[in-house]
Amino acid sequence: MKPFTYSRATSVADAAKAAASTQGARFIAGGTNLLDLMKLQIETPTHLIDVNHLGLDRIEPTPEGGLRIGALVRNTDLAADKVVRRDYGVLSRALLAGASGQLRNKATTAGNLLQRTRCPYFYDTNMPCNKRKPGSGCGAIGGISRSLAILGVSDACIAQHPSDMAVAMRLLDAQVDTVGADGVARAIPIADFHMLPGDTPHVETALKSGEIITSVTLPKPIGGTHVYRKVRDRASYAFALVSVAAVFGKDGGSRFAFGGIGAKPWRTPAADAAASSGAKAVAEAALSGARTTHHNDFKKTLVERTLASLYRQKEARS
Amino acid sequence: MPSDHLTRRSLLQGSAAIAAAAPALAPAGAAAARQTAKEGTGMIPVELTVNGREVHLQLDPRTTLLDALREHLHLTGTKKGCDQGQCGACTVIVEGRRINSCLTLAVMHDGEKVTTIEGLGTPDKLHPMQRAFITHDGYQCGYCTPGQICSAVAVLEEIAAGIPSHVTPDLDKVSLSDSELRERMSGNICRCAAYPNIIAAMNDVAGETKA
Ligand SMILES: Cc1cc2nc3c(=O)[nH]c(=O)nc-3n(C[C@H](O)[C@H](O)[C@H](O)COP(=O)(O)OP(=O)(O)OC[C@H]3O[C@@H](n4cnc5c(N)ncnc54)[C@H](O)[C@@H]3O)c2cc1C
Numbered sequence: 001m002k003p004f005t006y007s008r009a010t011s012v013a014d015a016a017k018a019a020a021s022t023q024g025a026r027f028i029a030g031g032t033n034l035l036d037l038m039k040l041q042i043e044t045p046t047h048l049i050d051v052n053h054l055g056l057d058r059i060e061p062t063p064e065g066g067l068r069i070g071a072l073v074r075n076t077d078l079a080a081d082k083v084v085r086r087d088y089g090v091l092s093r094a095l096l097a098g099a100s101g102q103l104r105n106k107a108t109t110a111g112n113l114l115q116r117t118r119c120p121y122f123y124d125t126n127m128p129c130n131k132r133k134p135g136s137g138c139g140a141i142g143g144i145s146r147s148l149a150i151l152g153v154s155d156a157c158i159a160q161h162p163s164d165m166a167v168a169m170r171l172l173d174a175q176v177d178t179v180g181a182d183g184v185a186r187a188i189p190i191a192d193f194h195m196l197p198g199d200t201p202h203v204e205t206a207l208k209s210g211e212i213i214t215s216v217t218l219p220k221p222i223g224g225t226h227v228y229r230k231v232r233d234r235a236s237y238a239f240a241l242v243s244v245a246a247v248f249g250k251d252g253g254s255r256f257a258f259g260g261i262g263a264k265p266w267r268t269p270a271a272d273a274a275a276s277s278g279a280k281a282v283a284e285a286a287l288s289g290a291r292t293t294h295h296n297d298f299k300k301t302l303v304e305r306t307l308a309s310l311y312r313q314k315e316a317r318s
Numbered sequence: 319m320p321s322d323h324l325t326r327r328s329l330l331q332g333s334a335a336i337a338a339a340a341p342a343l344a345p346a347g348a349a350a351a352r353q354t355a356k357e358g359t360g361m362i363p364v365e366l367t368v369n370g371r372e373v374h375l376q377l378d379p380r381t382t383l384l385d386a387l388r389e390h391l392h393l394t395g396t397k398k399g400c401d402q403g404q405c406g407a408c409t410v411i412v413e414g415r416r417i418n419s420c421l422t423l424a425v426m427h428d429g430e431k432v433t434t435i436e437g438l439g440t441p442d443k444l445h446p447m448q449r450a451f452i453t454h455d456g457y458q459c460g461y462c463t464p465g466q467i468c469s470a471v472a473v474l475e476e477i478a479a480g481i482p483s484h485v486t487p488d489l490d491k492v493s494l495s496d497s498e499l500r501e502r503m504s505g506n507i508c509r510c511a512a513y514p515n516i517i518a519a520m521n522d523v524a525g526e527t528k529a
Pocket residue numbers: 026027028029030031032033034035036051071097098099100103106107108109110111112113114115162163164165211212213214237238239240402403404
């Protein structure tokens with residue numbers, strides 16, 4: 001790791017201000033993604049602001065009947081929360097499908113949303129990568145691209161978003177609550193939070209310099225049957241090749257979000273609208289505009305089959 | 319990478335000497351915090367309770383909890399496998415929870431309690447899980463074992479606390495089964511594949527605790 005200085009933030013406003021005014025400063029929460037990247041010198045912050053002691057670790061009901069999840073709530077605690085288990089089961093399931101017990105004990109809500117891609121060329125500092133080094137090219141296009149994205153990709157970058165939790169949050173229409181360097185709070189709908197790569201794959205989220213995530217808010221529960229199905233190379237402790245988060249509503253209204261296939265957690269209105277026509281129709285709608293390589297073309301079939309399996313599971317239950 | 323590794327090594331050796339002297343200087347104050355390390359980064363005082371013993375260290379902020387334990391406190395039971403969160407060899411219990419000590423900075427744990435394999439039990443006074451690993455041959459080379467045992471102890475507590483897992487059929491009904499143990503132990507890789515015996519050891523301890 002490159003040398004850096006370290007401080008513990010004492011208030012949200014100070015943390016945001018310090019982050020914006022200190023060149024090379026970064027927040028550190030669980031550290032499970034940032035430190036990994038710092039060891040490889042993919043991330044080289046010169047100052048770390050520890051946000052673990054700001055009291056952002058609570059889960060509280062909102063006046064609207066939803067749930068506010070503190071940015072520092074650990075993935076284990078969020079998955080095990082009684083209200084989340086009961087009313088937002090898909091979120092518990094998505095969290096539990098990610099990483100390992102040890103990692104979930106450290107990983108936080110905000111850190112999970114902000115974790116960076118697992119594109120192997122992003123991790124290999126000997127290779128070109130527009131995300132790591134803007135303008136250097138993309139090692140994955142024309143390289144081994146089996147794990148990479150097929151939706152929302154560009155000529156500059158085909159990296160997949162790796163998070164499981166974020167897929168469930170996308171499904172549930174969560175909103176990301178932040179405080180900026182100017183002390184002003186704002187709420188960003190999760191659909192607008194992650195950016196598509198376009199010509200600027202190094203710009204990954206809507207966050208401005210210094211802006212700190214304080215919580216993620218879920219709207220009131222939508223009921224239905226919650227499922228999260230993750231398909232990966234190992235039965236546990238591996239990132240998704242394809243994942244599907246779904247809520248099957250009693251009235252036939254259902255919604256779907258996808259992981260492993262998108263440059264960001266993926267959801268389209270057309271896929272939700274196709275729900276009553278079955279797995280094949282939902283897959284077709286979701287995959288509209290997909291751009292595959294010969295290594296990751298299999299993901300299209302895998303999406304359809306994963307959906308088919310979820311439909312069968314749902315029918316068996318009802 | 320190799321050259322980075324060298325600098326870090328030499329830095330660690332440098333700071334190990336300071337660490338050895340630190341208990342005499344403790345409690346480390348703000349003046350010590352401003353003390354400058356070789357590469358121009360301030361050393362930071364860190365106070366930990368490791369296996370019940372209070373320790374005062376002066377650390378480069380880059381020091382992971384794993385390196386603090388191994389290189390500074392010479393508690394070499396905790397192992398470094400991958401150093402990137404992928405193997406679980408470095409698993410320790412911090413404030414009652416198992417974590418990967420390679421992916422966290424020691425300075426982030428100032429004031430906290432850490433339990434390592436050395437703190438669970440000793441050769442004369444084994445922890446039930448350590449004894450069960452011996453009885454059931456839960457290892458071959460033993461490299462992953464300290465992490466496996468720390469994880470196994472925490473896993474039984476997580477199940478008792480009702481924390482669900484990926485394979486829990488009903489999120490509200492958490493119970494003990496082989497598949498639960500396997501899933502929950504998936505963050506601990508064993509190159510010797512002692513897995514079936516590790517599960518047997520865990521079942522043994524779980525049965526004992528229940529009885
Ligand atoms: C071996 C391994 C396997 C994994 N498998 C999976 C998996 O299967 N599925 C999955 O989804 N994830 C997986 N992960 C990733 C893991 O979920 C993330 O590392 C974790 O969620 C990151 O959270 P953190 O709190 O540790 O973030 P940190 O590493 O602390 O931070 C990550 C980023 O977020 C920023 N940040 C943190 N908090 C805030 C805040 N409040 N406001 C603004 N910015 C902030 C930091 O500056 C940093 O840029 C895996 C990780 C490892 C190491």
